Amino acid sequence: MRLNLLGWKCEGLRCPDFDFDLNQKGNALATFLQMPNGTGKTTTLRLLKRSLYKHEFKSSEIEQYKAKKDSEIKKNGFFQAKFEVEGKIFYSQINFDFEKLESNYSSSLSNKGFEQIFQLPKEIENIVDKELIDLLFVDLELDVKPMFRSHQTGAQEAIRKFCKINVLNKVINDFETYKNKKRKENVKSGSVQNQINTEEAREKRIINKINEVEEKVNKYKQFLNKTEEEYTEGKKKLEEIFESDDQIKSKRKELVRKRDDAKFNYEATLIKNFENIKNIGSYEDSSKKELNYFVNALDDLGLPEEEVRVFFDKILKREKCICGHELKNENKEIIRREMKNFISDNEARTVARIKATFSDNLKMDAANLGENSNKIQEYKFELDGYNEKINLLKETALKDNIELDRKISSLEKERSIKEAFLNEVVNQPWKAKDDESSTESLISLKEQKRIVEKKLADLSGTKEVEEKVSIIIKSLEAAITAAEDEISKEITTECNKKIDIMFTKNPVYINSIKNYIVLGQEEGSTGQEARIGIIFLLTILERSKIKFPLIIDTPVKGMDSAGKRRTARFISKLESQFVCFVIDEDKPNFTDKFNEIMEGKGNFITAFRRSDEFDRLAESNNSNVGITESYNGKVVHGYPFFEIFTEEDEENE
Numbered sequence: 034m035r036l037n038l039l040g041w042k043c044e045g046l047r048c049p050d051f052d053f054d055l056n057q058k059g060n061a062l063a064t065f066l067q068m069p070n071g072t073g074k075t076t077t078l079r080l081l082k083r084s085l086y087k088h089e090f091k092s093s094e095i096e097q098y099k100a101k102k103d104s105e106i107k108k109n110g111f112f113q114a115k116f117e118v119e120g121k122i123f124y125s126q127i128n129f130d131f132e133k134l135e136s137n138y139s140s141s142l143s144n145k146g147f148e149q150i151f152q153l154p155k156e157i158e159n160i161v162d163k164e165l166i167d168l169l170f171v172d173l174e175l176d177v178k179p180m181f182r183s184h185q186t187g188a189q190e191a192i193r194k195f196c197k198i199n200v201l202n203k204v205i206n207d208f209e210t211y212k213n214k215k216r217k218e219n220v221k222s223g224s225v226q227n228q229i230n231t232e233e234a235r236e237k238r239i240i241n242k243i244n245e246v247e248e249k250v251n252k253y254k255q256f257l258n259k260t261e262e263e264y265t266e267g268k269k270k271l272e273e274i275f276e277s278d279d280q281i282k283s284k285r286k287e288l289v290r291k292r293d294d295a296k297f298n299y300e301a302t303l304i305k306n307f308e309n310i311k312n313i314g315s316y317e318d319s320s321k322k323e324l325n326y327f328v329n330a331l332d333d334l335g336l337p338e339e340e341v342r343v344f345f346d347k348i349l350k351r352e353k354c355i356c357g358h359e360l361k362n363e364n365k366e367i368i369r370r371e372m373k374n375f376i377s378d379n380e381a382r383t384v385a386r387i388k389a390t391f392s393d394n395l396k397m398d399a400a401n402l403g404e405n406s407n408k409i410q411e412y413k414f415e416l417d418g419y420n421e422k423i424n425l426l427k428e429t430a431l432k433d434n435i436e437l438d439r440k441i442s443s444l445e446k447e448r449s450i451k452e453a454f455l456n457e458v459v460n461q462p463w464k465a466k467d468d469e470s471s472t473e474s475l476i477s478l479k480e481q482k483r484i485v486e487k488k489l490a491d492l493s494g495t496k497e498v499e500e501k502v503s504i505i506i507k508s509l510e511a512a513i514t515a516a517e518d519e520i521s522k523e524i525t526t527e528c529n530k531k532i533d534i535m536f537t538k539n540p541v542y543i544n545s546i547k548n549y550i551v552l553g554q555e556e557g558s559t560g561q562e563a564r565i566g567i568i569f570l571l572t573i574l575e576r577s578k579i580k581f582p583l584i585i586d587t588p589v590k591g592m593d594s595a596g597k598r599r600t601a602r603f604i605s606k607l608e609s610q611f612v613c614f615v616i617d618e619d620k621p622n623f624t625d626k627f628n629e630i631m632e633g634k635g636n637f638i639t640a641f642r643r644s645d646e647f648d649r650l651a652e653s654n655n656s657n658v659g660i661t662e663s664y665n666g667k668v669v670h671g672y673p674f675f676e677i678f679t680e681e682d683e684e685n686e
Contacts, residue, residue, distance in 0.1 A: 045110025048073020341540025559591030
C-alpha cells in the first residue's frame with residue numbers, strides 16, 4: 034500500500050495563492066520544489082503536516098497565517114492538501130476565519146463532497162498520527178542533527194514513534210490510572226486518610242517536578258541543537274585567525290602549555306587539600322569534640338604502660354579512694370603492687386598508639402592543610418596570570434573580531450552549563466535525603482515517586498493490587514527495551530547496506546543506535562550526517578507495509594559537491610515518494626545531476642510571488658510543462674525554468 038502526496042492549494046493566507054500539482058509526471062517520482070524567501074515555504078510545510086492529523090490551532094497561531102499585505106488580507110482562507118492511498122484520492126482542508134480567529138477541518142473521501150470534519154481513509158486512519166507525521170516531514174537542521182548528539186535522544190524517539198513502541202507506554206499509563214483508581218476506591222477515614230492526603234500531595238509535587246525537569250531537558254536540547262552550527266562555525270573562524278599568524282600561533286601554543294601545567298598543579302593541589310580536609314576539616318564540630326574527648330580521656334583514665342602509671346599515680350596521691358574510703362599506707366602499697374595486672378603491655382602499646390596517631394595526624398593534616406593552601410594560592414595566581422596573557426594575545430589577534438570572540442565565549446559557557454545538566458544532573462543517583470525540592474535528577478525523582486507510591490499502597494490497603502501492576506509495568510518496560518534493542522540492530526544493518534551505495538568512497542558506517550546514532554568514527558561532517566540521517570529515516574519508513582512519502586527541507590545542506598551528486602544518485606533509486614524543498618545553492622551537483630540521471634523525468638516545480646520580472650521570465654521560457662497562477666502567485670512546472678530561476682532576497686516567511 035502506498036500513500037502519496039498529489040498536491041495542495043491555498044488561498045487567503047500569508048503565502049501567495051498557489052495551486053501545486055505533483056502528479057503531472059506520475060506518482061512516486063522525486064519532486065524538487067524551489068520557493069524563494071517570502072513565498073511561504075515555512076507556512077506550506079507546517080500546514081501540509083497538519084493536514085494529516087487534527088491540530089488544535091490557537092488564536093495567536095491563526096493570526097500568523099493571516100496575509101501581511103493590506104491588499105491581500107481576507108476574512109477567510111484555507112489550505113487544501115490532496116493525497117492518494119490505494120488508488121483512492123482524498124482531500125484534507127484547513128479553514129481559517131481571520132476575523133474570529135477560528136479554524137476547522139473539512140475532508141473529502143473518494144468522490145464525496147467535503148464534510149465539516151477531520152477524516153482519513155480507513156486504510157490509514159489507525160496508522161497515521163502526529164508522531165508518524167513528524168517523521169515524514171523533516172528539517173535536516175532541526176530533526177536530523179539531534180539524532181547524532183550524545184545529549185539527545187532523536188534517533189531512539191524516531192524508532193519509538195514509527196515502530197509504535199510508544200503504544201506500550203500508553204498501556205503503562207493505563208495501568209497507572211487503574212492503580213490510582215483502585216487506591217481511591219479503597220479510601221480510609223480519619224488519621225489514615227490524612228496521611229494519604231499528605232502523601233498524595235507530595236506525589237503530585239514530585240510529578241510536577243518531573244514534568245518541569247523534562248521540559249527543561251527538552252528546552253536545553255533545543256538550545257544546544259539550535260546554537261551548534263553558530264558555535265562550531267564561530268570557533269572554527271576564530272581558530273583560523275590564530276592559525277594564520279605563525280608568530281601569534283607559536284606564542285599562544287606556549288602560553289596554553291604553561292596555562293595547562295598551572296591548571297594541573299592547581300587542581301591537583303586542590304584535590305590533595307580536599308583529602309586533608311576530609312581527615313580533619315570536614316568533621317562536624319561534635320565529632321571533633323568527641324575525638325578530642327576520647328584522647329583526653331585516655332590521659333584521665335591513666336591507661337596502659339605510661340598511661341596506666343598516670344592513672345594509678347593520681348589515685349595514690351589522693352587522700353581517699355575513688356570509692357570514698359580513706360587510703361592508708363598499706364592500701365597504697367597494695368595498689369602499687371597490683372596495678373601491673375590491670376592492663377597488659379600489648380594493650381598499653383595499642384592505646385598509646387591510638388592516642389599518638391590521632392594527635393600526630395591532627396598536627397600533620399593541619400600543617401599540610403596550611404602548606405597546600407599556600408600552594409593553591411601560588412598556582413591560582415600563576416594560572417590567572419597565564420589566562421590574562423592568553424586573553425591579551427587574543428585581543429591582539431582578534432582585534433577585528435572581538436565581538437565574535439565574546440559571543441562564542443559566552444555561548445561556550447552557556448552550552449557547557451546545559452551539557453553538564455543533561456549529562457550529569459538529571460542522571461545523579463538517588464540519595465535518601467533527597468526530596469522534590471532539593472534535586473533535579475530524574476533518576477532520584479522517579480525513585481522518590483516509587484517510594485511515595487509504596488507508602489500510599491500500604492496506607493490505602495492496595496498493596497497487592499499495586500504489586501501486581503508493578504510486575505506488569507516492569508514486564509512492559511523490559512519488553513520496550515528488548516524491542517528497541519532488536520529493532521535498532523536491524524535498522525543499523527539495513528542503514529549500513531544503503532551507506533555502501535551512497536558512500537562510494539570512505540564510507541562512514543553506523544556503529545550502533547541507542548539514544549542517538551553512533552558513527553564508526555568520532556564525528557561525521559554536516560554533509561555526512563545529513564546523508565546518513567536521510568538513510569536512517571528511509572530505513573525506518575521501509576519497515577511499514579505502507580510506503581509513505583518523505584518530505585525534506587534543504588536535503589543537501591552542508592554537503593560538498595561529491596556528496597550532493599551521491600545523494601542525487603541515491604534518491605533516483607528510491608521506490609517511495611520523495612519531496613524536497615531546495616534553494617539556489619542546492620542546485621549545482623544535486624538537482625542538475627538528478628535531472629541528468631533521470632533523463633529529464635524528474636518533477637521540478639518553481640513557485641514565486643508574482644512580479645513583472647518573474648512573469649516575463651516565465652513567459653519567455655516556453656518549454657515548461659505547465660503554469661498555474663493567481664493574482665499574487667505563480668507555479669511553474671519544468672526543469673528549464675527551475676534551472677534558470679534565482680531567488681530574490683526577500684523577508685523570510
